[in-house]
Amino acid sequence: MTEIQDHIEKWNKAARTFDWMNSGVERRYGGYKRALFAKSRGKVMLVAAGTGLDFPLFPPDLDMVAIDFSPEMVGRAKLKAAQYPGRLEVVEADVQDLKFSDESFDTVVTSCTFCSVPDPVQGLKEIHRVLKPDGQMLMFEHVRPGNFLLGAMMDVMTPIFSKAGPELNRPTADNIRRAGFRITREFNVYLDMVKLFEVAK
Amino acid sequence: MIWKGCYSELLWVSTSLRVDRKDIFIFSRQADTLTVMEGNAAWSLRWVDYVSTLLAAGVTAGVVRLLIPSHWPALVGMILGMLLGMVVLLIIFLGFSLLAGPFGILMPGMPAAMIAGMVCGMMMTAQKASLLDALIVGALIGLGTAAVFHLYDWSLHGEVSQDDTGREA
Numbered sequence: 240m241t242e243i244q245d246h247i248e249k250w251n252k253a254a255r256t257f258d259w260m261n262s263g264v265e266r267r268y269g270g271y272k273r274a275l276f277a278k279s280r281g282k283v284m285l286v287a288a289g290t291g292l293d294f295p296l297f298p299p300d301l302d303m304v305a306i307d308f309s310p311e312m313v314g315r316a317k318l319k320a321a322q323y324p325g326r327l328e329v330v331e332a333d334v335q336d337l338k339f340s341d342e343s344f345d346t347v348v349t350s351c352t353f354c355s356v357p358d359p360v361q362g363l364k365e366i367h368r369v370l371k372p373d374g375q376m377l378m379f380e381h382v383r384p385g386n387f388l389l390g391a392m393m394d395v396m397t398p399i400f401s402k403a404g405p406e407l408n409r410p411t412a413d414n415i416r417r418a419g420f421r422i423t424r425e426f427n428v429y430l431d432m433v434k435l436f437e438v439a440k
Numbered sequence: 441m442i443w444k445g446c447y448s449e450l451l452w453v454s455t456s457l458r459v460d461r462k463d464i465f466i467f468s469r470q471a472d473t474l475t476v477m478e479g480n481a482a483w484s485l486r487w488v489d490y491v492s493t494l495l496a497a498g499v500t501a502g503v504v505r506l507l508i509p510s511h512w513p514a515l516v517g518m519i520l521g522m523l524l525g526m527v528v529l530l531i532i533f534l535g536f537s538l539l540a541g542p543f544g545i546l547m548p549g550m551p552a553a554m555i556a557g558m559v560c561g562m563m564m565t566a567q568k569a570s571l572l573d574a575l576i577v578g579a580l581i582g583l584g585t586a587a588v589f590h591l592y593d594w595s596l597h598g599e600v601s602q603d604d605t606g607r608e609a
Contacts, residue, residue: 259538263536263537266540266541267541388551396550425599427598430543430593430596432543432547
C-alpha cells in the first residue's frame with residue numbers, strides 16, 4: 240500500500256467519528272472560523288472538507304467546490320452539502336495533485352488541513368497554481384508552537400496522535416512561504432499554536 | 441506582556457461570573473450550539489481548561505499515591521509518576537476535548553500531569569504522604585499550570601505583526 244493510500248485509509252476510518260471528535264473544536268473556535276470564512280468571495284474551494292462540518296460556517300450564496308481525498312468523508316460531506324444555501328459541489332480530490340485548471344479560484348479556504356496533508360508544500364504549491372493572481376487563501380490551522388518546550392512537547396506527541404489523526408508539529412507559516420505565498424495577516428487564536436492566516440499570491 | 445495576561449484573565453473571570461445563561465452551551469439544549477456560542481465560545485469555555493488541568497494533575501497525584509510504594513528509589517518514583525500522568529491525561533483529554541476542543545486541554549494538561557506525577561512520585565518515595573496531601577499538591581499544580589497557560593495565551597493572543605516581506609516581525 241502506498242503512503243497516500245495509507246493516509247486515505249486512515250481518514251476513511253476517522254470519518255465515522257469525525258463529527259463527534261471535532262465537536263469541541265467547532266464549539267470553541269466556530270466563531271473564529273465563521274468570521275474568517277465570511278471573507279470568501281468569487282469562486283471558492285474548500286480544501287480537505289472532511290464530513291462537511293464547516294459548511295454551515297460559510298456565508299450563503301457562494302459558488303463553492305469542496306474537496307477531500309477520502310471517499311468516506313466525501314460521502315458524508317455530500318449529505319451536508321445539500322443543506323447549504325448556495326452552489327456547493329463536493330469532489331473527491333487530492334490537494335497535492337489538483338485536476339483544476341490554472342488560476343480558476345478567487346478564494347481557497349483551509350480548516351485544519353495542512354496538519355494532515357502528507358506533503359504540505361506540494362499541496363500549497365498546487366493551491367498557488369489554481370488560485371487567481373489577485374486571489375486569497377483563508378486558513379484556520381494549528382501549527383508547531385514557537386516556544387521551545389511546547390514545540391518539543393508537540394514533537395513527542397505527534398507520533399502518537401498521527402496514528403489516527405493529524406500531526407501537531409507542522410511549521411505551516413514556513414510552508415506557506417516556501418510555496419511562494421505571502422502572509423498578509425496572521426492571528427493567534429490559542430497560544431501561537433492555533434492560528435488564522437490570510438494569504439496572498 | 442504579563443500584565444496584559446493578568447488583566448485579560450481578571451476580565452475573563454469577572455465576565456464569566458456575569459455570563460448570560462443562554463451563552464453557556466452546557467445548559468442549552470438547542471441543536472445549533474454554534475449559533476448559541478458564536479462570538480464568545482472561546483471566551484466562556486476557558487473554565488473547562490481549569491477543570492481538566494486540575495483533574496489531570498489531581499487524579500495523577502492520587503493514582504501515584506496509591507500505586508507507588510515508599511521503599512522505591514526516588515528516580516523510579518518520579519519516572520513512573522510521569523508515565524502515570526500521561527495515562528491519566530489521555531483519559532481526561534479524550535473526555536474534555538469533545539467538550540471544548542483538544543488544544544486548551546492538551547497544552548496545560550500535559551505539563552501539569554507530568555509535573556504532578558514527578559512531584560508526587562518523589563514525595564511518595566521520600567516519605568509516605570496521605571492521599572489528601574497528594575490530592576492537594578496535585579490540584580495546586582493543576583490550577584497553577586492552567587493559570588500560567590492562560591496568562592501566556594493572553595500575552596500571545598491576537599494579531600501577529602508582519603513586516604513588508606510577509607515574515608513574522
